[in-house]
Amino acid sequence: MIIRLNSERGTSLIETAIATGILLVVMAGLLSMAALATTYTENHGHLEARTTEYAQDKMEQLLALAYSDEASDSVVFPAAISGGTGLKIGGGTLIAGAVNTAAPVTGYVDWLAQDGSLLGGGTTPPATWFYERVWQVTCAVAPCSDVSPVTGVKQITITSTVRSSVGHALIPKSTVTTLKASQF
Numbered sequence: 001m002i003i004r005l006n007s008e009r010g011t012s013l014i015e016t017a018i019a020t021g022i023l024l025v026v027m028a029g030l031l032s033m034a035a036l037a038t039t040y041t042e043n044h045g046h047l048e049a050r051t052t053e054y055a056q057d058k059m060e061q062l063l064a065l066a067y068s069d070e071a072s073d074s075v076v077f078p079a080a081i082s083g084g085t086g087l088k089i090g091g092g093t094l095i096a097g098a099v100n101t102a103a104p105v106t107g108y109v110d111w112l113a114q115d116g117s118l119l120g121g122g123t124t125p126p127a128t129w130f131y132e133r134v135w136q137v138t139c140a141v142a143p144c145s146d147v148s149p150v151t152g153v154k155q156i157t158i159t160s161t162v163r164s165s166v167g168h169a170l171i172p173k174s175t176v177t178t179l180k181a182s183q184f
Contacts, residue, residue: 039166039167042165047162047166047172048172048174050131051131051161051162052174054112054131054133055160055174056176058110058133058158059158059176061074062087062135062156062158063178064079065087067087067182067183067184068087068147068150068182069088070087070088071084072086075107075120076118076120085097085107087137087154087156087180089137094144095137095138096108096136096137096138097135098134098136099134099135099159100134101161104134109121109123109132109133109134111126112129112132112133113129131160131163132160133159135156135158135159136156137154137155137156138155138157139153139155144182152182153181156179156180157176157177158177159173159175160173160174160176
């Protein structure tokens with residue numbers, strides 16, 4: 001008997017196995033890219049956008065205060081008319097508060113839950129905090145006087161950050177700065 005060497009029986013199974021192996025190698029490479037893309041999207045697309053949004057919310061609240069306000073409690077929303085620091089610049093340093101999230105200053109920090117609801121202020125974070133906002137008021141154009149005649153320009157800087165990020169990558173943080181003139 002003569003065996004036919006040019007027979008194509010069984011080659012489709014071998015070709016399929018080789019193609020499946022190549023596909024698995026390519027997919028394994030793409031899977032790591034998908035994980036990286038998901039981490040990046042969550043950290044910079046979602047969490048960083050939230051920190052910016054919450055910093056802007058605090059900025060709007062502080063800008064609604066009068067230039068000479070040194071008593072409103074801006075740690076609560078809406079701001080209470082007394083019991084807080086308002087836009088006070090004190091102690092002859094012409095700086096009040098701090099934008100270092102690792103060392104918050106009482107009266108210039110508040111904490112938010114994961115859904116953005118306000119948890120209160122104080123330098124000790126609540127157990128359920130997810131977002132931290134700290135702010136600082138400085139004298140940008142001296143003299144910054146809160147007594148008549150009211151003069152100067154104050155700079156308000158707010159930094160908002162999250163407790164943790166996906167994959168424990170860089171912690172998303174946003175800083176917003178504006179000026180408030182004595183005429184406003």
